[in-house]
Each structure stands twice: as structure tokens, then as C-alpha cells.
Amino acid sequence: MMNALVLQSDFGLEDGAVSAMKGVAHNVSKVIPIYDNTHDIPPFDIWAGSYRLLQTVGYWPEHTVFVSVVDPGVGSERKSIVAKTNNNQYIVTPDNGTLTHVHQKVGIKEIREIDEEVNRLPKSGASHTFHGRDIYAYTGARLAAGVIKFEEVGHECKIEEMAQLTFYDPKKQDNMISGTIDILDVRFGNLWTNISRELFLSLGINYGDTVEIEITNDIRRVYRNSMTFGRSFASIQIGEGVLYVNSLDNMAVAINQGSFAKAHNIGTGPSWHITIKRID
Amino acid sequence: MMNALVLQSDFGLEDGAVSAMKGVAHNVSKVIPIYDNTHDIPPFDIWAGSYRLLQTVGYWPEHTVFVSVVDPGVGSERKSIVAKTNNNQYIVTPDNGTLTHVHQKVGIKEIREIDEEVNRLPKSGASHTFHGRDIYAYTGARLAAGVIKFEEVGHECKIEEMAQLTFYDPKKQDNMISGTIDILDVRFGNLWTNISRELFLSLGINYGDTVEIEITNDIRRVYRNSMTFGRSFASIQIGEGVLYVNSLDNMAVAINQGSFAKAHNIGTGPSWHITIKRID
Amino acid sequence: MMNALVLQSDFGLEDGAVSAMKGVAHNVSKVIPIYDNTHDIPPFDIWAGSYRLLQTVGYWPEHTVFVSVVDPGVGSERKSIVAKTNNNQYIVTPDNGTLTHVHQKVGIKEIREIDEEVNRLPKSGASHTFHGRDIYAYTGARLAAGVIKFEEVGHECKIEEMAQLTFYDPKKQDNMISGTIDILDVRFGNLWTNISRELFLSLGINYGDTVEIEITNDIRRVYRNSMTFGRSFASIQIGEGVLYVNSLDNMAVAINQGSFAKAHNIGTGPSWHITIKRID
Numbered sequence: 001m002m003n004a005l006v007l008q009s010d011f012g013l014e015d016g017a018v019s020a021m022k023g024v025a026h027n028v029s030k031v032i033p034i035y036d037n038t039h040d041i042p043p044f045d046i047w048a049g050s051y052r053l054l055q056t057v058g059y060w061p062e063h064t065v066f067v068s069v070v071d072p073g074v075g076s077e078r079k080s081i082v083a084k085t086n087n088n089q090y091i092v093t094p095d096n097g098t099l100t101h102v103h104q105k106v107g108i109k110e111i112r113e114i115d116e117e118v119n120r121l122p123k124s125g126a127s128h129t130f131h132g133r134d135i136y137a138y139t140g141a142r143l144a145a146g147v148i149k150f151e152e153v154g155h156e157c158k159i160e161e162m163a164q165l166t167f168y169d170p171k172k173q174d175n176m177i178s179g180t181i182d183i184l185d186v187r188f189g190n191l192w193t194n195i196s197r198e199l200f201l202s203l204g205i206n207y208g209d210t211v212e213i214e215i216t217n218d219i220r221r222v223y224r225n226s227m228t229f230g231r232s233f234a235s236i237q238i239g240e241g242v243l244y245v246n247s248l249d250n251m252a253v254a255i256n257q258g259s260f261a262k263a264h265n266i267g268t269g270p271s272w273h274i275t276i277k278r279i280d
Numbered sequence: 281m282m283n284a285l286v287l288q289s290d291f292g293l294e295d296g297a298v299s300a301m302k303g304v305a306h307n308v309s310k311v312i313p314i315y316d317n318t319h320d321i322p323p324f325d326i327w328a329g330s331y332r333l334l335q336t337v338g339y340w341p342e343h344t345v346f347v348s349v350v351d352p353g354v355g356s357e358r359k360s361i362v363a364k365t366n367n368n369q370y371i372v373t374p375d376n377g378t379l380t381h382v383h384q385k386v387g388i389k390e391i392r393e394i395d396e397e398v399n400r401l402p403k404s405g406a407s408h409t410f411h412g413r414d415i416y417a418y419t420g421a422r423l424a425a426g427v428i429k430f431e432e433v434g435h436e437c438k439i440e441e442m443a444q445l446t447f448y449d450p451k452k453q454d455n456m457i458s459g460t461i462d463i464l465d466v467r468f469g470n471l472w473t474n475i476s477r478e479l480f481l482s483l484g485i486n487y488g489d490t491v492e493i494e495i496t497n498d499i500r501r502v503y504r505n506s507m508t509f510g511r512s513f514a515s516i517q518i519g520e521g522v523l524y525v526n527s528l529d530n531m532a533v534a535i536n537q538g539s540f541a542k543a544h545n546i547g548t549g550p551s552w553h554i555t556i557k558r559i560d
Numbered sequence: 561m562m563n564a565l566v567l568q569s570d571f572g573l574e575d576g577a578v579s580a581m582k583g584v585a586h587n588v589s590k591v592i593p594i595y596d597n598t599h600d601i602p603p604f605d606i607w608a609g610s611y612r613l614l615q616t617v618g619y620w621p622e623h624t625v626f627v628s629v630v631d632p633g634v635g636s637e638r639k640s641i642v643a644k645t646n647n648n649q650y651i652v653t654p655d656n657g658t659l660t661h662v663h664q665k666v667g668i669k670e671i672r673e674i675d676e677e678v679n680r681l682p683k684s685g686a687s688h689t690f691h692g693r694d695i696y697a698y699t700g701a702r703l704a705a706g707v708i709k710f711e712e713v714g715h716e717c718k719i720e721e722m723a724q725l726t727f728y729d730p731k732k733q734d735n736m737i738s739g740t741i742d743i744l745d746v747r748f749g750n751l752w753t754n755i756s757r758e759l760f761l762s763l764g765i766n767y768g769d770t771v772e773i774e775i776t777n778d779i780r781r782v783y784r785n786s787m788t789f790g791r792s793f794a795s796i797q798i799g800e801g802v803l804y805v806n807s808l809d810n811m812a813v814a815i816n817q818g819s820f821a822k823a824h825n826i827g828t829g830p831s832w833h834i835t836i837k838r839i840d
Contacts, residue, residue, distance in 0.1 A: 004306055006299065012747040013293075013573075014600040016615035019566065020807075022595055023619030026564055030593070030621070033310070035302055040294040043747060044817055055296035059303030059413065061310070072817055075792020128792040130807035133619065187292040187323060232355020232408040247300075247410035257324055257352055284586055286579065293573075313590070315582055320574040335576035339583030339693065341590070467572040467603060512635020512688040527580075527690035537604055537632055 002029070005144040006060060008037035008052060009069040009132055010044065017130070021067075021137035024121055028138065029145035037066065044072040046097045047165055047269065051183050054101035055248060057089055067140040068093040069132035080114040080135055081162070082143065082153045090150065092140040094131070097165040104167050111162055114139055115154035168270055170195045175203060175280065181215070181272040185252070189259025191215075191266055193274050195251040203278045207231055211243055212277040213253060215266060223264045226279065233257070243276065251276065282309070285424040286340060288317035288332060289349040289412055290324065297410070301347075301417035304401055308418065309425035317346065324352040326377045327445055327549065331463045334381035335528060337369055347420040348373040349412035360394040360415055361442070362423065362433045370430065372420040374411070377445040384447050391442055394419055395434035448550055450475045455483060455560065461495070461552040465532070469539025471495075471546055473554050475531040483558045485509055491523055492557040493533060495546060503544045506559065513537070523556065531556065562589070565704040566620060568597035568612060569629040569692055570604065577690070581627075581697035584681055588698065589705035597626065604632040606657045607725055607829065611743045614661035615808060617649055627700040628653040629692035640674040640695055641722070642703065642713045650710065652700040654691070657725040664727050671722055674699055675714035728830055730755040735763060735840065741775070741832040745812070749819025751775075751826055753834050755811040763838045767791055771803055772837040773813060775826060783824045786839065793817070803836065811836065 005025055011017040022034050037056055041049045049070035057066065071094045079095040086107035091099060092114075099108060114135060119142070124134035142148045170179035170193070179195040205211060207229060215223040227241040233256040236242045241260065246252035253274070254260055266272065285305055291297040302314050317336055321329045329350035337346065351374045359375040366387035371379060372394075379388060394415060399422070404414035422428045450459030450473070459475040485491060487509060495503040507521040513536040516522045521540065526532035533554070534540055546552065565585055571577040582594050597616055601609045609630035617626065631654045639655040646667035651659060652674075659668060674695060679702070684694035702708045730739030730753070739755040765771060767789060775783040787801040793816040796802045801820065806812035813834070814820055826832065 002310075004310075006303075010747065013596075013598055014746040015743075016597055016612045017745075017807075019595065019597040019612075019616045020619045023566075023616060023621075023624075026593070026595070027619065027621050030562075030564075033306070034595075035299065035306070035314075036293075037296055037299040038293055052296045052299075056299045056303060059300045059307065061303075061307050064303075073794055076794030127805060127807045127809065129804060133807065183295075185297075186294040187290065230355075234353055234356030244409060245407060247297075247407045247413065249407065282590075284590075286583075313586070315579065315586070315594075316573075317576055317579040318573055332576045332579075336579045336583060339580045339587065341583075341587050344583075463575075465577075466574040467570065510635075514633055514636030524689060525687060527577075527687045527693065529687065 002032050003063040003065055003144045004033045004035055004060065005140050006035045006037050006064060006066045007137065008041065008049065008066065009039045010041040010049070011039050011069070011132070013039055017132070020133045024133055024137045025141035028141035028147060032141060032144045041070050044070065046070050048183060049098050050100040050102070050165065053091065053098070054105055057085070057087070057102060057106065060089065062088045065090045065092065065140045065144040067136045068098050069136055070098060071096070071131065074131055075128040079157070080116070080131065081157065082112050082114060082139065082150065083108045084110045084150055090143055092136045092143070095163050097163045099162060100165040100167055103162070103164065108159055111157045111159055112150065112153040113155055113157050119148070119153060166270065168194060170199060172199060172202065175278040176275055177203065178273060178275045180270055181266065181268050181274055183268050184261050185246070188254065189261040190252050190254040191260055191274070192246055192248070192252045193250055195276065197245045197249045197251065200251050200276065205229055205278055207235070210279055212279055213243065214275040214277070215264070216273050217267065218271045222266065282312050283343040283345055283424045284313045284315055284340065285420050286315045286317050286344060286346045287417065288321065288329065288346065289319045290321040290329070291319050291349070291412070293319055297412070300413045304413055304417045305421035308421035308427060312421060312424045321350050324350065326350050328463060329378050330380040330382070330445065333371065333378070334385055337365070337367070337382060337386065340369065342368045345370045345372065345420045345424040347416045348378050349416055350378060351376070351411065354411050355408040359437070360396070360411065361437065362392050362394060362419065362430065363388045364390040364430055370423055372416045372423070375443050377443045379442060380445040380447055383442070383444065388439055391437045391439055392430065392433040393435055393437050399428070399433060446550060448474060450479060452479060452482065455558040456555055457483065458553060458555045460550055461546065461548050461554055463548050464541050465526070468534065469541040470532050470534040471540055471554070472526055472528070472532045473530055475556065477525045477529045477531065480531050480556065485558055487511055490559055492559055493523065494555040494557070495544070496553045497547065498551045502546060562592050563623040563625055563704045564593045564595060564620065565700050566595045566597050566624060566626045567697065568601065568609065568626065569599045570601040570609070571599050571629070571692070573599055577692070580693045584693055584697045585701035588701035588707060592701060592704045601630050604630065606630050608743060609658050610660040610662070610725065613651065613658070614665055617645070617647070617662060617666065620649065622648045625650045625652065625700045625704040627696045628658050629696055630658060631656070631691065634691055635688040640676070640691065641717065642672050642674060642699065642710065643668045644670045644710055650703055652696045652703070655723050657723045659722060660725040660727055663722070663724065668719055671717045671719055672710065672713040673715060673717050679708070679713060726830060728754060730759060732759060732762065735838040736835055737763065738833060738835045740830055741826065741828050741834055743828050744821050745806070748814065749821040750812050750814040751820055751834070752806055752808070752812050753810055755836065757805045757809045757811065760811050760836065765789055765838055767795070770839055772839055773803065774835045774837070775824070776833050777827065778831045782826065
């Protein structure tokens with residue numbers, strides 16, 4: 001049985017890097033379907049790579065093989081690994097924190113270190129800067145095509161020794177939930193928080209209610225105003241702000257047909273805090 | 281028989297949205313080929329989405345299923361529909377004007393509203409902002425793979441009640457044709473008008489003849505000069521302007537190896553008028 | 561046997577041009593796999609197109625058909641050709657220098673001019689500006705699918721009459737090698753030179769040694785400093801410069817996690833000279 005190979009990187013599509021990876025994979029098997037997750041991860045942004053995997057893995061079938069190459073440490077001693085998730089999908093990646101979100105939200109049940117003696121594109125030994133092509137795409141394709149089994153990737157590693165980025169959980173206090181702005185819905189400038197719908201709903205808020213939103217970074221308060229909790233952008237006027245449930249079932253903030261991120265110069269990451277408060 | 285699924289949106293490729301759509305489609309059928317039209321439709325630009333469909337549908341086979349998601353009204357009462365064209369292709373889209381150009385130039389013979397009770401990704405009910413993934417990609421893939429027939433999409437709607445953008449026809453008067461600048465050949469800055477080659481040739485102009493071009497918007501005259509009607513950019517010097525027949529058989533204006541749009545700050549849409557005049 | 565079709569152009573992905581090419585190819589054969597090399601070749605940059613082919617062809621299987629459309633002379637008398645390389649791959653392209661790098665580094669053993677009477681999309685005769693769709697994608701797909709044999713492309717041409725860009729070889733003198741900066745690793749701002757690893761190593765330099773790098777263009781000296789020859793970016797501190805062997809086995813210059821090209825305003829092409837000097 002042939003499984004899909006889904007590639008992600010911070011390489012962009014401007015040069016031949018992604019094509020070289022696909023060529024290697026297609027050389028391994030002419031029948032595995034090869035897809036892209038995104039190749040526009042900001043350079044070296046492991047957090048974004050980790051998030052984009054979480055955003056998508058649930059929509060692909062069991063046994064799909066993902067290859068993620070955001071690899072600032074290429075050529076260092078960092079390991080190359082393959083993880084098997086609780087949903088029986090595989091992720092091929094440098095061991096640098098790329099698995100943070102999937103580990104927290106989906107769960108990983110086994111990790112193996114890639115044995116480069118066996119699982120490396122033949123005759124690629126002289127280059128030390130493109131493991132995405134020579135190791136990850138090659139190994140991912142062989143796994144997707146059934147040329148090797150997961151057990152043949154290399155020896156098992158301890159999951160608790162896997163590299164992980166700091167992961168923040170939101171906190172509820174009285175009529176208020178505090179979280180972080182994890183990432184943007186880039187094209188539309190919407191803010192995606194780490195506050196789940198379930199936790200938010202425990203505040204006892206309904207569609208159409210007004211909430212108070214405060215956004216701060218480590219330096220100052222950036223935004224404070226009230227807005228409606230709506231089912232979608234269509235619940236409000238064009239140009240108005242809205243709190244809504246995003247496509248990953250987390251709370252998000254948008255300006256209908258505008259960019260909230262640009263309007264208020266909002267960034268992402270652990271220093272960008274957001275508080276949602278019920279107004280009584 | 282498996283048919284191609286061709287996806288278009290204003291989502292960009294920077295995040296995981298398009299990958300999630302492809303994952304849903306691939307989950308429906310592991311063998312339908314999935315392609316992209318473009319995902320760089322400017323955000324909420326229904327006109328551009330409509331135009332890019334017209335630009336491409338004719339080059340894909342009968343029974344191809346297109347999914348177009350430019351959807352500023354997601355979550356509102358706007359319908360989700362599937363259109364069957366006169367060439368027996370299908371287009372899955374919100375009913376918001378995306379079908380304007382195909383309806384005018386190719387023709388649509390039947391429209392059905394998507395019955396979301398049946399044709400919606402299972403367990404996707406809590407999110408109201410990503411119908412592209414939960415309804416359109418899912419339904420498009422099921423149609424392409426033959427899991428459902430067109431008749432099973434939902435009940436038939438009246439074509440005359442379909443949402444349409446205002447569509448302007450060019451006008452001929454004496455030795456002159458007036459039209460609009462519909463869209464740009466983005467990468468090269470060429471202007472694509474709504475004036476067909478056939479209508480233009482009725483002025484009695486031949487390759488090598490000189491014409492006068494005037495461009496105005498609602499505020500002022502933006503350009504007025506004469507240029508050659510050439511077979512292609514190669515008919516003129518580098519840096520010179522040329523009137524030519526574009527790849528959709530409409531009249532277009534370019535600077536050879538330069539950008540006419542940038543050179544003269546030209547925009548697109550119904551307020552951008554162009555006049556081509558025969559010089560006697 | 562079905563072979564892959566790999567498309568490259570300077571069209572970008574913002575409009576429907578690439579989709580139209582894929583539609584034409586898919587119409588020829590519903591089973592050939594269609595991939596992209598890159599469509600972000602800078603407009604009219606034949607040198608970059610030539611380089612991106614060299615960067616990737618070696619990773620794709622024998623009999624793969626590449627289509628490259630960087631075509632400032634579309635509609636002129638320039639020929640349309642198909643080349644067969646020494647590795648039995650095919651490249652469909654305008655005869656304008658796009659084959660320079662592959663000819664120099666891989667070798668071309670036969671060239672045929674496309675006979676447009678036979679090998680042109682039916683009913684596409686009125687447009688003279690989109691040979692990428694009407695001739696190249698169509699012919700490439702027919703070749704990949706086995707609808708036509710290489711001999712049926714058209715009559716054979718002399719390889720020595722093929723258009724070629726000036727190709728510079730690096731020069732060694734005493735303890736120094738001089739070359740040019742051929743292209744950038746765009747996303748990361750690394751400089752890729754035309755100096756091979758083999759030639760460089762003949763200087764007797766080992767990992768960890770310090771070399772002197774000088775970069776000049778035709779006007780002035782742009783950079784002169786010493787840096788380490790490292791296995792990869794991980795050999796040095798973040799923010800430090802490094803000389804390394806790139807993924808094509810040529811010498812390259814980078815700033816670890818920074819952009820050397822932006823830091824020092826470096827361009828590419830024959831007027832951008834680089835000298836690597838052994839320090840004794």
C-alpha cells in the first residue's frame with residue numbers, strides 16, 4: 001500500500017531545493033503521491049514549523065508520512081528522527097522541537113533515530129548542508145512506499161529526551177482566561193490563540209455576547225477593547241473586530257475583511273499575551 | 281473513472297490551510313489527482329477568482345472538478361453551490377459572484393445547493409470559518425472520485441438567482457472600441473482588457489499598424505499614446521509599448537520586458553477604461 | 561511507461577498560467593505525474609533558469625521530461641527545441657541559453673527542433689504569447705506519456721548551433737582561486753560560487769582552516785575578510801561567516817542564520833568575482 005508523502009520546509013519555492021527533494025522521493029517510488037504542507041515557514045522558525053504540522057496532520061489519512069525541514073542546526077550533532085504519532089502517522093524531522101505541538105496535542109508513541117549509514121541518499125556524503133534532500137526526503141519516501149518499515153529507520157530513542165520548545169497552557173481565573181498568541185492566520189492577519197473553545201465556553205459566554213480583550217507584550221499594553229463573540233466574520237460589520245472559534249477549535253481575533261495584526265502591530269510567541277474577560 | 285480536482289483560493293501558501301484542504305480530499309480518495317489553480321487570489325477579490333477560473337477551465341478535461349474559495353461571507357447566509365458548465369465541468373464555490381465570467385463566456389447549465397447535512401466533513405460542525413476545508417474540498421473530492429453524483433449534491437437552484445458581479449461588455453463606435461481593464465498578467469505587468477480579438481479586428485487593423493490607446497479611471501486620464509499592434513512582444517523594441525492578442529484571445533497592452541502597470545500606475549476593474557482607436 | 565513531467569517558468573503562481581499548462585498536460589495524459597521545479601525564476605532571467613535546471617535534474621529519474629519557459633523572445637524567430645541529455649532526460653525549452661549549465665556540466669547528446677505543425681495544442685494558433693502552454697507543456701506531456709517519441713519532436717539540430725550564455729570557469733593561481741558568484745540560495749542569502757569542491761581542495765585546505773575571501777564587482781571591492789572553512793553552518797557561531805561546500809558540491813559563503821547577500825549587498829552574475837585565498 002502506498003502512502004502520501006507531505007513535505008514542509010523553510011526553503012521557499014524560489015529555487016530548486018523543494019524540487020530536488022521531490023525528485024529524490026519520486027526516484028524512490030514513482031507511485032507515492034507527494035504533497036506540500038507549506039514551504040514558507042519563516043527561516044529557522046521551529047515554532048511555526050511545529051504549529052503548521054499540528055494544523056494539518058489531522059486532515060491526512062493514517063500512515064501518511066510528513067517530512068519537516070526547519071533545520072538551523074544542520075550539520076551539528078542534533079539527531080535526525082522519525083516519530084510515530086498516536087494516530088499512526090509518521091513525521092521525519094531534525095530533533096529540534098519541531099514535534100512540540102503534535103506531541104502535546106496528538107501524542108507521539110515511538111521515536112527512532114535515523115541511521116544514516118543505511119538511510120541516506122547514496123553518494124550524497126560530501127554535502128553537509130542539505131539533509132532535507134539527502135536524508136529526510138529519502139527516508140520519508142522509503143517509509144511511505146514501504147521500502148523500509150518504521151523499525152528499520154534506526155534504533156529507538158526515549159520520547160522524554162526529544163527536544164521540545166516551551167509550551168504554554170492558558171489559565172482561567174474567575175471570569176477571565178489568559179493565554180498567548182501562538183501564530184497568525186498569515187494572509188488575513190487574524191490572531192490565533194492557545195485558548196481552546198472548550199476552556200473559553202466554561203466562562204459561560206454565548207454567541208452575540210460582548211467580551212473584553214486585552215493584548216500585552218513584555219513591554220506594554222498593545223490593545224484593550226470590547227468586541228462581540230461571533231460564529232464567524234459574517235456576524236459583524238465589515239471593519240469591526242470579532243472573537244471567534246478558528247478552524248483548529250481555538251479562540252481567535254479578527255477584523256472582518258481587515259488585518260487585526262497589521263492594524264495593531266501584533267506579533268506572536270510566548271511574550272504576546274491575550275486576556276479574554278467576561279463582561280457581566 | 282477518476283477526475284482531477286483543481287483547487288483555487290485566496291488563502292496563500294504560507295500556512296497549512298491549502299494542505300488541510302488537500303488532506304481532506306486525499307482522505308476521500310487516494311487516487312484522484314489534486315492540482316492547484318492559484319491560491320494567490322488577492323484576499324476577498326471575488327472578481328479575480330471569477331477571472332482566474334475563466335482563464336483556466338478550458339484547458340482542463342471534461343468532468344474536472346474545480347473548487348474556488350474566495351469567501352468573504354463565510355458563515356453568513358450565502359449559499360454553497362456546485363455549478364455544472366456547458367462543457368460538463370463542475371465548480372464548487374460559495375454563491376457570491378465567483379461564477380460570473382464562466383457563466384458569461386462558457387455557460388452554466390445547472391446549479392445545485394450543497395446540502396450540508398450530507399456533504400460536510402464529519403465532526404467539523406464546530407468551526408464556522410473554514411468551509412473551504414469542511415464543505416468545498418470535501419464535496420469537490422467526493423464528486424471527482426464518483427462517491428456522489430452531481431444530483432446528490434443537493435436540490436437544484438435557479439440559475440437566474442445565482443449571485444453575479446456586474447459584467448461589462450466592450451462597445452464599438454465608429455473607428456474606436458471602449459472596454460475595461462479586467463485584470464493584470466501579474467508577473468509581467470501587462471494589462472488584459474475585455475475587448476475580444478474578434479471585435480478589435482472589426483476595426484480593420486493589421487499587424488504592424490499603429491493605434492491610439494487611451495486609459496482613464498473615474499478621476500483622470502492616465503495614459504494616451506500611440507503604439508503598434510504586434511503579434512507578440514518580439515515585434516517591437518525592448519522597452520517599447522505594444523498592443524497584442526493575449527492567451528485568452530483578448531486585447532492586451534504591454535511594455536516589452538517592462539511593466540506597463542507599474543510604469544503608468546494602472547489598476548483594474550470597472551472604473552479602469554481603455555479605448556483603442558484606429559488611426560487613419 | 562509513464563514518466564514525470566517537471567515544469568519551470570518565470571510565470572509566478574499568482575495567476576492561472578501554470579494551471580493552464582498543467583491542464584494541457586493532464587489533458588494529454590491523465591496518468592503522468594506533474595511536478596514543479598520552480599515558477600519564481602526572476603522574469604526573463606535565462607541564466608537563473610539554466611542554473612535551476614542544473615540544480616535539480618540529477619535528482620530526478622532517467623526519462624524525466626523537464627519543461628522550462630523563460631522566454632523573453634516568445635513570438636520571435638528563436639527556435640523551440642527539445643534536448644536529450646547524457647543521462648537520458650529531456651528538456652523542452654526555447655533555444656535561448658536555458659541549456660547552458662546542463663550542457664556544460666551534464667552534457668547534451670541530441671537536440672531536435674519542435675515541429676509546430678504537429679506538436680502544438682490544437683486550435684491554439686491565434687495566440688502568439690503563450691508557447692509555454694500551447695507548445696512546451698503540450699509537447700513535454702506527449703513525450704512524457706509516450707504519445708510521441710523523441711524522434712517525432714522534429715528534425716535534428718546541431719548542438720554547436722544551440723544558443724548558449726557565456727559560461728565562466730574558475731581559475732587557480734598559486735594559493736588562490738578566482739571565480740564568480742553564480743546565484744544565491746535565495747531564502748537564506750547564501751552565495752553560491754562556480755568554484756567546485758574538488759578545485760578548492762587542491763589548495764590543501766582542511767575543515768577548520770581560515771581562508772581569505774575577497775568579493776569585487778566591476779566597480780569596487782565589496783568584501784574582504786577571513787573566515788573559517790566549515791562542514792556546515794553549525795561549525796561556527798550564529799552570526800559568523802563561513803565558507804562551505806554547498807548541496808551542488810560547489811563552494812559557498814554564508815552567515816550562520818543571517819543573510820550574507822543582504823549584509824553586504826551582493827549580486828550575482830559574471831561581474832561578481834570572488835577570490836578564495838589560502839592563508840599560510
